[in-house]
Amino acid sequence: MPTLTLNDAVGLALAEEMRRDHKVIAFGEGIATKRHELVTEFGALRVRNTPLAEGIIAGTAVGAAAGGLRPVADLLFAPFLCYAMDELVNSAGKLRYMSGGQFSFPLVTLAMTGAGWGIGAQHNHNIEAWFVHSPGLKVVMPSTPADARGLLKAAIRDDNPVVFLLDIGLLYQPGEVPHEADPMPLGQAATLRSGNDVSLISYGKTVHHCEQAAESLATEGITAEVIDLRSLKPLDEAAILATARKTGRVVVVHEANRLCGVGAEVAALLAEQAFTRLKAPVIRLGGPDAPVPSSFPLEQATVPQADAIAAAARRLSAPQPA
Amino acid sequence: MPTLTLNDAVGLALAEEMRRDHKVIAFGEGIATKRHELVTEFGALRVRNTPLAEGIIAGTAVGAAAGGLRPVADLLFAPFLCYAMDELVNSAGKLRYMSGGQFSFPLVTLAMTGAGWGIGAQHNHNIEAWFVHSPGLKVVMPSTPADARGLLKAAIRDDNPVVFLLDIGLLYQPGEVPHEADPMPLGQAATLRSGNDVSLISYGKTVHHCEQAAESLATEGITAEVIDLRSLKPLDEAAILATARKTGRVVVVHEANRLCGVGAEVAALLAEQAFTRLKAPVIRLGGPDAPVPSSFPLEQATVPQADAIAAAARRLSAPQPA
Amino acid sequence: MNTFSNAVEPLRLYEQLLLIRAYENAIVRGSTEGRIPGTCTSVGQEAAAVGAINALSADDLILTNHRSAGHLLARGADPGRMLAEVMGRRDGYCMGKSGSLHISVKELGVVLTTTIVGGELSLAPGVALAQTMQGRPGIVACFFGDGAACEGSFHESLNLAALWNLPVLYICENNQWQAFVHRREAMSRERVADWGAGYGIPVRTVDGNDVFAVLEATREAASQVRDTRRPALLEMTTYRTRGHFEPDDQGYVDKAELAAWLARDPIAICRDRLIAAGRLAPAADAELAARVDSRIATAVAFAAASPFPAVEELTLDVYA
């Protein structure tokens, strides 16, 4: 299997989908510069640089999608989505419904998020939960190059607006990408490791921290099941409930602020639908309620690391007070 | 005690704080027209209409706050905050931290939200959870005129940016407002009714639906404790945990989308910190993952009503399967 | 008027003016009586809508906003289905999901209507891009208010459309009001055209209360956009003679200003011109008015008889 970085896997998926469907177009601040090979293959009309104006980039994607194209808009870093919330939430997410189903909005918004570059809170802010909370949108955040490619292909073919988040810390990590070019269905979590004692549920870079934690737990005789959510909306509730019912112990892990994050949704789901099967409290590990600092050691400290995850799993696996 | 609508209680709090502190100013799209009495009393410089541009209204509040004023910006309806997310989240919420504490941002953003006017999803979208999820911001949503006045006064005196949400359905409901003009501290939930069998935790208009539910449950011998969160951030975790530990049964109720809503946060908190004291699963009642329709009966159907709340409480109070 | 002679069917335009006014008045009456929810009426602005819409071709797409009844009716929308939508009924154009403020009618080319002020500006370039890239002939007419022109999306939209050569005809109905704020309190300049001039595109202002002038100016601007595949901006100076959203006592409105504009009522202007040109006899006028009234009465009855959507429809059409 060829080895690609996540960033290149995104480029590959874009190229494959543009080749397959001439309605797919891509634009954004610098996409034609940074992915110039797409311009070479598909021409300067289908791959464009834009003015520095996230609102109109997103709005143009929304309008173009309603008009029959399948735009992919690169909005660079997640905090810049703040300038595109109206277009994404009030237009893309609502106008299908508000029009009684007259329009659909097959568009993808790309944005980078998360720790790894140390340039501070206006570039690194994990706001995926906002979009999960907003109707009409789908939300994807892959943890490997292979998933990035497969899920992006599915996102481009999906008839709904998809917010597709790329973890900055994973962007230049290489990974194997299969030769087959099939899209991977949205809404399906992946079980990366089976286990009976505790479930580690995560997405993005902390999936890898969960895997490391599972390794070290294994040496202590604790078998951890590691679930990569991959899609945050639709959320694979069945997979979440299945693992929780199996192990009875759950640690939910992500980099985003704990408060009203995706981990809150997962924990709430368990409190509602797996309550009688839980053997211990749910533990959420998430980022603090603070902007992400630039300083390297502080930035690292915002991300739940393998040690903390393993420690949480150990706490759950210990006998519980009555 | 005088009786005022929630809308008038807001006007009263504004007037009282402007009288008390000349640094308090108010501006927004039409505030000088709709609250003309404030212009009369405080002059056209302290109370201003603005251009129709939420971004610069919020940005101006942020800049003015850093410069020593205490602005109150009226942004009308919550979905319009989509145009002000950068200013509220990336600037107001982060620049204190990012500057190492050099600035503070004492500002209040007013916005109306929720069902009651039947004008659809671009005016009615309950996005309070977004701001709870964002660092550096406080979030308040009162359910009575008295609370609106007291909490708004505290919000204006607070040195942090506060998103202050007004439930459209409650805006013209009258309620008693005490003569005393003290601010009410942010971050304190109110126990509106004591009970032992089940806790109904809510905010905004559904607090009243919880009270109705509690009434009808009482006739069946089920005593429900009704908690009005009032502040969503800081969230009164102690009050939430105390009631849950007392009754062991919790229904969390709000109008916003369930997914990653404030109810998810409350349920997650319980799954983490009250697990061993819960006697039954947590139940969340929230709005559907859909834009809010304009049509009256459909709009009503998005809001958890007393019947559904009482039914949930009854379900929890029935003997649980092992 | 030179424009007058060019109007193919001046009486048709006049009838549309009457229809819009009658429609809006029916809503005003209905909302006073509690039968119909309040709306943003276009009373006073009928000529801008009728003149502009009639200058467009069937291929063209239209984006509009909360104050859209004129645009929709002039485009041929059924007042019954519109009213059903306003009343949140099943037979509304949007199945009751929209209500009055964002009625889209795709079959008529009225797409992506939004009540986020400035929203239509952010969507128009993309709609035009889709037209262009798929080789479709129609241009995109984007109606917006002076208030919308204050949003950042105005700047971003005009810049992109000019830069990418997108066939968008920006039509600003400058009605001097932005809800409860007068244009003077919101704009550093008197005209939106003053801003538009910065984008290197054709910009023109026209008397929005003269339906024939609007028709002519829009025809010219639309054919410019059609021929050059580049944007243009047309500003129509007009006035919102009723309140922002019914009911509204207009207590905040300067009485002299309102009176001056009421004296320039677009329907009266059109009627006088038709009479002066010998195209409209009093009897014919009365007949037109009666026809319009009966259409609206039928529409109201149709809407009132339409059922509310079933609660099961609450989650229909969220996702494709």
Next chain:
Amino acid sequence: MNTFSNAVEPLRLYEQLLLIRAYENAIVRGSTEGRIPGTCTSVGQEAAAVGAINALSADDLILTNHRSAGHLLARGADPGRMLAEVMGRRDGYCMGKSGSLHISVKELGVVLTTTIVGGELSLAPGVALAQTMQGRPGIVACFFGDGAACEGSFHESLNLAALWNLPVLYICENNQWQAFVHRREAMSRERVADWGAGYGIPVRTVDGNDVFAVLEATREAASQVRDTRRPALLEMTTYRTRGHFEPDDQGYVDKAELAAWLARDPIAICRDRLIAAGRLAPAADAELAARVDSRIATAVAFAAASPFPAVEELTLDVYA
């Protein structure tokens, strides 16, 4: 040059140009070697920063963005504390929380620096409002790029400042680039001034690579703002001669365009003028360069010696 004679201390300006260049070059070297995180350097734009900042008074407040080293250094910021911030250290102006892209130094009047492009534009009117309402004399200088001028906040900000008579001097450094996008690919017009003209405020374009011309133009514009308490826009035409964010191989940059601008290096222009005027002897030049280099070396050492913040500081200063 008429402007030259007005410059109080031309050698001081020259030394500042050198200091900024040396500071940026130290970062370039450090980031190549992995000792210092990459940044957005202001190489090629030093004259715009030095000329503009030196025209302001101590009362004035400054808002700037990600490419701010020139503004900070010209205002008197300590390069050691700046570098400590870039390196995420405790002694940084923002205690390591900011990093390179948003360094504010309140004590110098450099407030609310933001890397949200267009963010400074949305904050400036409020800062000016606070000045005005509290009777403070200073005006607000808001530095932004041609990229920021494409954001909707440009329009909203200029409209509000003009409407409310706010003393904001908008200073656009048009460096022809918006990260990896050339200005031509992003702007419907060549100049930001073309847009600024629509707001009814004084607008002027100046050669941003001529520090004396910038100084003079900014003085004039600043005193206009100070006297009228109304905004003005000054556009400085310049060029980002290094990449967007270090390291950057500039493979996407047109070589001829870059060469043409390198031939107009702001430091060389200033030096030549000083020499021609007999104000700078070669020995003095070398001495200045040495002084600057040693300041920067000291600064690098200071920053490198500064500790990282303790992990406990992670949640410090989130709330007031």
